[in-house]
Amino acid sequence: MHRGKGMKFVGDSRIPAEKKPNIPKDYSEYPGKTEAFWPNYLLKEWMIGAVFLIGFLCFTAVNPVSLEGIADPTDSGYIPLPDWYFLFLYQLLKYEYASGTFELFGNVIIPGLAFGALLLAPWLDPGPERRPSKRPVGTGLMLLATISVIYLTWEAVDQHDWEAAEEQGEILDEDDIQEVDMDHAGYEIYEEQGCIECHGEQLEGSGAAGPNLYDLPYGAEDIANISVEGIGEMPAGMFDGSDEELEIMSEYIEAEGQPNGDDDEDEDEDDEDEEDE
């Protein structure tokens, strides 16, 4: 920089009065087809960026982001899954030598070594050689790591029950949940017999485990039969109470949990609806 005597400044500031010409440097003396970053190369880069952006926006427009039901810490049946880029770590923990007594391996040591090695790669591979073929150990380990990550991700995707995952996350619309009469003897039996586990506190069902029990195409007798013999995925022998209890419960379910009408509840629901709107 030009300093010292003879320099002129703008007013009493430290801004030099002499201006440098505002032109790009000349790179013609550089080897090969070197070009200026600004504006020559940047324009090309931005054209690639624009194409990339269009693709990205199109993808975004046709792929709405899923939002599952609101977090419910008490939903014990939920099978969790991390976002896809953590799947390889998640999958690692399923293997025998990365879990159980070897838990430390899977949770801490293997990821720690892998990421530690990545961080310290310049010192683990300090030779001056840059070509991958001239440093086979480093290249081999990196290839191995890359393949393992891809394989583990693949395995995790493959082993996951995506249909069940979709069902379990389904948003239960609040309007679909009906208030049931929880003081009725039928409800007590419903609860005692464990029907509540899969079919929910309000007979609303719970995603993958069991459907809701509203508006069933069965009469009370059919419901009683299903309770004892099972249907579809529901195993037989779920009910083991007396015949009398069975009758009370199946009539209760047939009435959709409201054997005595439900005047008060309806009003409450209407109020909520108005607030929502």
Next chain:
Amino acid sequence: MLQRIYDWVDERMDITPLWRDIADHEVPEHVNPAHHFSAFVYCFGGLTFFTVVIQFLSGMFLTMYYVPDIINAYESVMYLQSEVAFGMIVRGMHHWGASVVIVMMFLHTLRVFFTGAYKKPRELNWVVGVLIFFVILGLGFTGYLLPWDMKAYFATVVALEIAESVPVVGEMIRVLLAGHEELLGAQTLTRFFAIHVFFLPGALLGLLAAHFIMIRRQGISGPL
């Protein structure tokens, strides 16, 4: 007119050297896809940065609607994506952008590794790059919880259990992240929000600045 405004400011501030320092550098032939198509592998770093810019912007705009609270977080996300015009697009940009950043960064890391570009004298820039990698993973991890839906909640439960299994300090790390000694609740959400929106982006900005300054000082590594 614009030129006159520029000249007026330049006379008082001498801004030309400021931006010419950033703009004036050469791009060698071997990284320029216009000359060698195979040089497209050198684009991944730039695309990572571009997507990070998208993330910063879309994230800033999402906070106009988002509330980090266990009662309202879910409702606010639901509202912004179903009621607000283009809400789903902006949330989509942030959501899918996160995946794109990870993919691009992974490819960029592989490119740098297999071209041996981290060798002397560029060791420090590699380290900063890997730190950026960790920060991005941290952003992905903390951001996943924020919508407070089922998958967000239970994925984080599992992640915190993993953190807890670290010997000696595991329990402490878990509580520090969760903000509560046993559950994952209101204080976890505010913590993750703060980390996702302030702490990690701040760290990311600093690291990115260091990354770029080092590239400019050392220049792009030569052809193989």
Next chain:
Amino acid sequence: MSEKEHNVSRRQFLTYTLTGVGGFMAAGMLMPMVRMAVDPVLEVGAEGDMVAVADLDELTEEPQSFPLNFEQDDGWYEAEIEETAWIYLDGDDVVALSPECTHLGCTVNWEANEDEPERFFCPCHFGLFERDGTNVPNTPPTEPLHRYEHEVRDGTVYLGRPQPQV
């Protein structure tokens, strides 16, 4: 007097002082903030009360899952929490197990896997537990299912908080 005669030169002294004052300012700013951030780690947990869960005559030899409700403080929220416990009779003794898998906290179910009768099964990483909660070797969990502290009064089973059984 030249600077070399001093043990600590003038410039060194200034640098040390500057570092000291800078350190003081940084510490002064950060101390309250960090203390606030780590507060949950240093907080001492409160003892929970026993909660009535089931009647003694409801229990069988077969583990059944019972809901239990308790008050929970979650920062500025106080919530009524519903958990479940697997409860069964072992002779005259009541056993109440937490359904939380000791591997990564998923939820186990009694005989949920058809190939593994008489065992608790965790769908996440295929963890297995015996009837008494002991983890089956060579599956991911490393410790038995946690056991609820329990108490039987007047034919009613009361549960406390789950404790590791090691």
